[in-house]
Amino acid sequence: MDSHRAAFVAEAEDGITDLNNALLALEADPEDAEAMDDVFRVAHTLKGNAAAMGYEDVSDFGHALEDLLDAVRQGDREVTPELMDLLFEGVDAVEAMVSEIADTGEVSTDPSDLESRLREMEERGTVGGSDAGEDDAEDETETDDSVDADADDADPAEDDAADDDADEGVPDVEVPEPPAGAADLPEPVAYADVTIGDAQMPGVDAALVLQALDEQFDDHVTDPAPEALEEGEYDESFDAFVGGDDPEVVAEGLRALTQVEAVTAVAVGGEEASEPADSDAEAADSEPAAAEPEPDDTEPVDAEPDDADLMEDDAEDAPEPAAADADEATEESDDEGDSGSAGGSDSKSADEIKSIRVDVDQVDELYGLVEQLVTSRIKLRREIEGTDAESDALDELDKLASSLQDTAMDMRLIPFSQVSDSFPRLVRDISRDLDKRIEFEIEGDDVELDRTILTEMRDPLVHVLRNAVDHGIESPEEREAAGKDPTGHVSLTAERERDHVIIEVSDDGGGLDPDQLREKAVDEDVKSREAVEAMEDDEVYDLVFHPGFSTAEEVTDVSGRGVGMDVVRTTARDLDGSVSIESEPGEGSTVRFRLPVTVAIVKVMFVDVGGTEYGIPIKSIAEVARADDVEEVHGDEVVRHEDDLYPVVRLNERLGEIDPTAAERPTETPAADGGVAADEPGDDGFVPADPTTDSGPGDAGEGPTDDGMLVRIREETRQVALHCDAVLDQEEVVVKPLDGPLSGTPGLSGTAVLGDGDVVAVLDVVSL
Known part of the structure; x- marks a missing residue:
C-alpha cells in the first residue's frame, strides 16, 4: 500500500469511529448542537478526503450522507429511530468501502441502493412510505426560493455598502518573489497563500492539496517545491502561483478542500488580472461583487470554509500565524549573532516537527x-x-x-481508546436488536497497553459486552417489575495498577445466581453434586469459564451457545493475565481482567525443582520463605499467612505430571548475591518480595534445605504457595510463547533462553 493510500485509510478509519460516536451522541440528545456539528464535520471531511484521493464512489455516497445530515441540521428532518438506523447503515457502507480500498486500492461495493434511500429520507422524511407531503415540501421549496429571490433583489445600495465594509476588513497581502518557473505561467497569474495549519500529517495533507491543484489548474508552481511539500517541509502554509485563472477561482477551488484551513489569493500584476471577490461564506453563494481594480492594486481574497461546506476548528483554536513565528525566529537569530535567516528557519522547523509516522512492522x-x-x-x-x-x-x-x-x-503502548472507541456502537446495535434500553459508559480510555495485548483482547471484550447486554441487563418490563430504572447501565473501565492494567465490564442487571449455576453444572456433567455443594460462591462463578457452559435460557443470535467464555479466559492467560467474575443476584455482575502492561521481556525468579531450573514471573510473587511451617488440613497441605490459608502446590509433583520427560539441568551453585537469605523471614516465616525493585524477593542465594522453599503467589493472581527445592537467582529475560503442539500447555507460559544457551521453562502460576 502506497503512503498516500495508507494515510487516507488510517484517517478514514479514525473518522468512521468518530462519526459513529458522534451519531450516538446525537441519538441520545437530538438537541445537542455540538454533536450535530461534530457529525457534519466528520462526514464532510470523509467526503472531501475521498474526493481528493479520486475515490468517486465513496465521495458521491458521502455527499448523499452529508446532505441528509445537513437536512437534519437545518431542522428539515427530525432525528427518528428510522433515520438514525439509516445513518448508521450508511456509516457501515463507508467502512466497507474503506476496507476494500485498504485491501485492493479499489471499491467494489455498490452503494447505489442505500444512496437512493438516503436521498429519499432527505426529500420525504421516510423510506418506502407514502408520497403524502411531497407537495407540501415542494411548496416550502418554492417559498424558500422566493425568499432567496427577494434577498437577491434587495437594495443594490445596501449590497455595495456591505461590499465596501467587507473590503475595508481585507488585509493587504505582499506577493513574495515568485519561484523558478513562475515566469512561464500564462497570464493572468494568481498568487495564493495556502494555510494548512497544524496538521498531524502535513506531508499527506500537502500531497492531497497538490493533487487537487493538478486536477483543477493546468499551470501552477509552488514554493516550496512539491517534493518538499510531500515531505512535510513547510511551516503550516505555502505559496502557490497559478496561471490562466482569476484569484477568486483559485481561492474557491482550494477553499473546498478539507485539508485547507484558509486561502488568501491576489492577482499578480497585469491589467487583465481581474479583481478577486470577497469569498466570505455568504458572498461565495451570491453574485460576484463588482470589480473596479486599479492597475497597481493587489487586493486579497480571504477564503475561509463556511458552516455549510466545511466545519473546521474554531478560530480561537487555530495555530498562531506563521508570520509571528517567523518574527520570533528572526529575533532569536539576531540575538545569537550573524547566523542569518536560514538558522532561524531551521530552528523553527525543528520545533514544529513533534512526531513522525512509523509503520508498526518497524516498531x-x-x-x-x-x-x-x-x-x-x-x-x-x-x-x-x-x-x-x-x-x-x-x-x-x-x-x-x-x-x-x-x-x-x-x-x-497505545491508548485503550484504540479498541474501546468502537464499543459504544456495538452496545447500541445489540440493545436495539434486543429491545433493551442501555446507558453505556467508558472510563480510562487513555490508559496505555501494549499493542499486542490490546489486539488480542478486543474479541474477548466484545464477547463479555455482548453477554452483559444479552444475559445481564433485563428487559425494561422486567426491570420496572423489580423496582429498577427501565434503562440498564453497562460500564467499561480501565485503570493502571503498577505494572498491570485492570479492565472491568460491569452491569446492573440480574446478576448470577450461584444455586442456579450449581444446578446447571450438575445437569451438564461439568461437576458432581458433591463437588458443587462444597464450592464457595466465588468458585461457582468461575464455572462460567468452563467450555460449553452457558447460563442462557435459550440460544440467540447474540450469545448463549456456551462458546466464548472459555476462550476469554484462555486469551487472558496466554497474555500472562487473569480474569474473574463477581456477581450479586439481582444487582449485577462484574468481569475483571488483570493484564500486564507489556509482554515478552519480564523479570523472573529461577527456582530449582528436582535438579531442573524453572522461572516464575516476579510480578506474580508476593513472598518467599522456608517451607518449615507447612500444615495439613483435611488431608491437604496448607501454609498460613495472616488469617488466610494458602494451599501448597509441590512443583516436583505437578511439573512431573505436565512434562515427565523434562531434561534435567544440574543446579548451579548460586552466587553470593543471587538468592533470598539476605532478608530475614518475618514472624510468619515469609520473606517479603518487592517486584518494583531490582533486588526482588531477597538478594542472596539459598541452596536446598531439608524442607525446601515456598513461593507465595499474590492473592489477586492465585491464592497458592508453590513448593520448590531451592530459590536461585533472578534476572530479566525474553519470554517466548509456546508454539505448535505445546501451545496452551497448562502450567507453562513460555520459555526463556539464558546467556549460557540453556532454555528454561517459565511457569504459568494460574494454570499450574
Whole structure:
C-alpha cells in the first residue's frame, strides 16, 4: 500500500469511529448542537478526503450522507429511530468501502441502493412510505426560493455598502518573489497563500492539496517545491502561483478542500488580472461583487470554509500565524549573532516537527532487536561473572540497554481508546436488536497497553459486552417489575495498577445466581453434586469459564451457545493475565481482567525443582520463605499467612505430571548475591518480595534445605504457595510463547533462553 493510500485509510478509519460516536451522541440528545456539528464535520471531511484521493464512489455516497445530515441540521428532518438506523447503515457502507480500498486500492461495493434511500429520507422524511407531503415540501421549496429571490433583489445600495465594509476588513497581502518557473505561467497569474495549519500529517495533507491543484489548474508552481511539500517541509502554509485563472477561482477551488484551513489569493500584476471577490461564506453563494481594480492594486481574497461546506476548528483554536513565528525566529537569530535567516528557519522547523509516522512492522522489528540485545547482555554478564572480573563498562551497558528497552516498549503502548472507541456502537446495535434500553459508559480510555495485548483482547471484550447486554441487563418490563430504572447501565473501565492494567465490564442487571449455576453444572456433567455443594460462591462463578457452559435460557443470535467464555479466559492467560467474575443476584455482575502492561521481556525468579531450573514471573510473587511451617488440613497441605490459608502446590509433583520427560539441568551453585537469605523471614516465616525493585524477593542465594522453599503467589493472581527445592537467582529475560503442539500447555507460559544457551521453562502460576 502506497503512503498516500495508507494515510487516507488510517484517517478514514479514525473518522468512521468518530462519526459513529458522534451519531450516538446525537441519538441520545437530538438537541445537542455540538454533536450535530461534530457529525457534519466528520462526514464532510470523509467526503472531501475521498474526493481528493479520486475515490468517486465513496465521495458521491458521502455527499448523499452529508446532505441528509445537513437536512437534519437545518431542522428539515427530525432525528427518528428510522433515520438514525439509516445513518448508521450508511456509516457501515463507508467502512466497507474503506476496507476494500485498504485491501485492493479499489471499491467494489455498490452503494447505489442505500444512496437512493438516503436521498429519499432527505426529500420525504421516510423510506418506502407514502408520497403524502411531497407537495407540501415542494411548496416550502418554492417559498424558500422566493425568499432567496427577494434577498437577491434587495437594495443594490445596501449590497455595495456591505461590499465596501467587507473590503475595508481585507488585509493587504505582499506577493513574495515568485519561484523558478513562475515566469512561464500564462497570464493572468494568481498568487495564493495556502494555510494548512497544524496538521498531524502535513506531508499527506500537502500531497492531497497538490493533487487537487493538478486536477483543477493546468499551470501552477509552488514554493516550496512539491517534493518538499510531500515531505512535510513547510511551516503550516505555502505559496502557490497559478496561471490562466482569476484569484477568486483559485481561492474557491482550494477553499473546498478539507485539508485547507484558509486561502488568501491576489492577482499578480497585469491589467487583465481581474479583481478577486470577497469569498466570505455568504458572498461565495451570491453574485460576484463588482470589480473596479486599479492597475497597481493587489487586493486579497480571504477564503475561509463556511458552516455549510466545511466545519473546521474554531478560530480561537487555530495555530498562531506563521508570520509571528517567523518574527520570533528572526529575533532569536539576531540575538545569537550573524547566523542569518536560514538558522532561524531551521530552528523553527525543528520545533514544529513533534512526531513522525512509523509503520508498526518497524516498531516490532526494533522491539525484536531489543529482545536480542537483552539476551546478549545476559550472556555477556554471565561470561564476565564467570571470570570473577568486574566491569564498569558492563554496568553502563546495562543502563543503556535498559533505557533502550523501556523506550522500545513505550513505543508499542497505545491508548485503550484504540479498541474501546468502537464499543459504544456495538452496545447500541445489540440493545436495539434486543429491545433493551442501555446507558453505556467508558472510563480510562487513555490508559496505555501494549499493542499486542490490546489486539488480542478486543474479541474477548466484545464477547463479555455482548453477554452483559444479552444475559445481564433485563428487559425494561422486567426491570420496572423489580423496582429498577427501565434503562440498564453497562460500564467499561480501565485503570493502571503498577505494572498491570485492570479492565472491568460491569452491569446492573440480574446478576448470577450461584444455586442456579450449581444446578446447571450438575445437569451438564461439568461437576458432581458433591463437588458443587462444597464450592464457595466465588468458585461457582468461575464455572462460567468452563467450555460449553452457558447460563442462557435459550440460544440467540447474540450469545448463549456456551462458546466464548472459555476462550476469554484462555486469551487472558496466554497474555500472562487473569480474569474473574463477581456477581450479586439481582444487582449485577462484574468481569475483571488483570493484564500486564507489556509482554515478552519480564523479570523472573529461577527456582530449582528436582535438579531442573524453572522461572516464575516476579510480578506474580508476593513472598518467599522456608517451607518449615507447612500444615495439613483435611488431608491437604496448607501454609498460613495472616488469617488466610494458602494451599501448597509441590512443583516436583505437578511439573512431573505436565512434562515427565523434562531434561534435567544440574543446579548451579548460586552466587553470593543471587538468592533470598539476605532478608530475614518475618514472624510468619515469609520473606517479603518487592517486584518494583531490582533486588526482588531477597538478594542472596539459598541452596536446598531439608524442607525446601515456598513461593507465595499474590492473592489477586492465585491464592497458592508453590513448593520448590531451592530459590536461585533472578534476572530479566525474553519470554517466548509456546508454539505448535505445546501451545496452551497448562502450567507453562513460555520459555526463556539464558546467556549460557540453556532454555528454561517459565511457569504459568494460574494454570499450574
